Amino acid sequence: MGPLKGLKVVEMAGIGPGPFCAMLLADMGADIVRVDRKGGGSSFGPDYNILNRGRRSIALDLKQPEDVEIALQLIGKANALIEGFRPGVMERLGLGPEVCLERNPDLVYGRMTGWGQDGPLAHAAGHDINYIALIGALHAIGNANQGPVPPLNLVGDFGGGALYLAFGLMCALHEARISGQGQVVDVAMTDGAAHLMAMMYSLKDSGMWTDHRGTNVLDGGAHFYGTFECADGGWVAIGSIEPQFYALLLEKTGASDPMFEDQMDKACWPDLKSRLADIFRSKTRDEWCDIMEGSDVCFAPVLAMSEAPDHPHNRARGTFVERDGVVQPAPAPRFSRTEAELSRGPPTPGQHSAEILEEWGIS
Numbered sequence: 001m002g003p004l005k006g007l008k009v010v011e012m013a014g015i016g017p018g019p020f021c022a023m024l025l026a027d028m029g030a031d032i033v034r035v036d037r038k039g040g041g042s043s044f045g046p047d048y049n050i051l052n053r054g055r056r057s058i059a060l061d062l063k064q065p066e067d068v069e070i071a072l073q074l075i076g077k078a079n080a081l082i083e084g085f086r087p088g089v090m091e092r093l094g095l096g097p098e099v100c101l102e103r104n105p106d107l108v109y110g111r112m113t114g115w116g117q118d119g120p121l122a123h124a125a126g127h128d129i130n131y132i133a134l135i136g137a138l139h140a141i142g143n144a145n146q147g148p149v150p151p152l153n154l155v156g157d158f159g160g161g162a163l164y165l166a167f168g169l170m171c172a173l174h175e176a177r178i179s180g181q182g183q184v185v186d187v188a189m190t191d192g193a194a195h196l197m198a199m200m201y202s203l204k205d206s207g208m209w210t211d212h213r214g215t216n217v218l219d220g221g222a223h224f225y226g227t228f229e230c231a232d233g234g235w236v237a238i239g240s241i242e243p244q245f246y247a248l249l250l251e252k253t254g255a256s257d258p259m260f261e262d263q264m265d266k267a268c269w270p271d272l273k274s275r276l277a278d279i280f281r282s283k284t285r286d287e288w289c290d291i292m293e294g295s296d297v298c299f300a301p302v303l304a305m306s307e308a309p310d311h312p313h314n315r316a317r318g319t320f321v322e323r324d325g326v327v328q329p330a331p332a333p334r335f336s337r338t339e340a341e342l343s344r345g346p347p348t349p350g351q352h353s354a355e356i357l358e359e360w361g362i363s
Contacts, residue, residue, distance in 0.1 A: 002029020002331075003338040007173075008360075010035060010071075010078045011055065012095075013349075016153070017161035017189070018084035018112060019051035024166050026054030027331035027340050033078075033356055035060055035071060036349035050328045052346035058357070059350025062093045073362045075100050079176075080108040080169050087117050097184045107182040108172040112165045114156070116188030128156035128189070135194040136201075144214030144221065160192030215266070217241065223273035224249060224263065227302055234285030235302035236292075249297050253279045 007030040011022040019034075026032045032055035040059070058074075060067040072095065075081055081100065083090055090096050090111075097109045114131045115121040121134075132138045132155045133148075142149040168185035176182055203209035203216075215221040224240040240249040246263050249255075255276065259268060280288065285301050292299040303311060309320035309327050321330045324345050331340035357363075 001338075001343065002027070002340040003335055005029035005338070007031065007080070008078045009033070009080045009082060010074050012081070012083040012085070012090070013037060013040070013057075014084040016051070016084075017157040017165070018082060020158055021110075021112070021162040021165045021169075022055060022082055023051050023053060024162070025169075027342070029338070029340065029343075032056070033058060033074060033352075033360070034347065035062075035074070037061070038067070038350065040349045048326055049346040050326065053323075053328070054343050055347065056344075056352035056356055057347035057349050058353045062095070068094050070357070070362060071095060072100070072103055074356075074360060075107065076103040077360050077362075078104065078107065079173060080110060082110045082112070082165065082169075084112045087113060087122050101182055105182060106176045106180055108169055108176060108185060109182065110165050110169050110172075110185045110187065112161050112187040112189070114161075114189045116191060117186045128153035131156040131160065131189040132193050135190050135197065137193055137197055139211070140197075140200060140213060140216075140219060142213050142219075144212070146214070148213065155196065156189045156193050159196055160194075161187060161189040164192035164195070215269075221266075221269055223269050223276050226273070228277055228280035230283060230285040230288060231281055232284040232286075236280065236285060236288050237300050237302050239298035241298070245296050245298050248295060252292050252295065252297055255279060 004025055007025070009022065009025055009030050009032045011018070011032050011034045013019075013034055013036045022032050022034065034052065034055050034057045036057050036059045038059040038061040058070075060071055062068055062071065075095070083095075097111075100109055101107055111117060113122070114126040114128075115124065129138065129150050132151075137155055138148045138150065140148075141151055165185065165187045168187055172183055172185050200209060200218075204211075209216050213219060217225055220226040222241075224238060224246050227235050227237050229235055238249065240246045243263065250260055253276065257275065259275075260272060262268060283291075288299075289301055293301070301311075308314060314320055318330055320327055321342065322328070323342055326345075331342065334340070
């Protein structure tokens with residue numbers, strides 16, 4: 001069951017990106033023990049807390065020495081630990097890296113925060129929007145002559161945080177197999193989000209990207225890369241960058257004005273975007289799907305979350321699954337031999353305490 005079968009991970013319960021990282025590992029077959037706060041609960045209701053799926057929960061009161069000892073025994077038998085508290089919190093609980101690595105020298109100790117474990121902002125509160133603002137990502141997202149638009153909390157929390165923690169854990173676990181030594185993985189969402197911006201910084205340094213929001217190829221400035229409203233109020237997304245795809249866009253839309261022929265003349269982009277918008281408003285979203293979907297225009301309808309699971313491509317791929325009446329994204333990526341699957345739904349805090357202690361051999 002999954003390529004990470006046999007990997008044992010202790011997750012210190014948190015919200016958002018920490019649980020998402022643990023969900024990634026659990027989807028791939030890792031045995032994740034989530035350490036919940038005794039007496040805690042979930043604001044979602046357990047069945048709907050998708051980020052907590054696939055693992056078991058033990059409830060501990062980490063203000064009590066005996067429960068701290070239980071946590072240390074679990075950590076002593078684990079391959080990795082995940083925590084997303086502010087710097088110093090785990091140390092104050094008696095579960096800092098030095099203590100845990102003394103118990104378990106080959107432990108990979110994964111730490112994830114917004115600003116990182118050190119630096120002038122390390123101890124300040126923050127959220128995704130702050131982290132991506134600091135590294136240049138937020139400034140680049142939005143329409144021309146309007147303010148920056150938060151891209152949900154995908155770039156900082158989940159992209160720059162959770163995915164980099166999962167990647168860092170896998171790197172350190174691989175190295176530990178060779179050296180026999182564990183280490184601390186310090187994941188800052190600012191670091192990860194900056195890393196995700198590598199191509200944009202490359203384009204900027206080469207003179208192919210400016211700091212003027214909504215005027216570049218990939219930020220909605222180009223008439224051939226953006227979203228357009230349709231006659232019924234629906235929207236479509238166009239990404240016809242390459243010349244052959246752009247030629248097909250003009251063919252499918254019937255855009256015959258000679259002005260469209262100079263695709264990369266940035267001075268013409270605003271006018272061409274307005275003209276293309278008029279064309280797309282002439283038909284409904286479904287009509288444009290009939291004309292363009294499946295072609296090399298680089299086209300897709302802009303679907304709401306309520307629509308996406310029912311799209312034929314997503315249904316054929318099994319991109320979304322239903323478990324216990326909850327529609328949710330399926331595990332990703334996919335493997336030809338060690339198939340990932342949803343082993344269990346989200347637990348209630350402490351649901352598996354006795355089972356975990358017995359199975360992990362802890363008194």
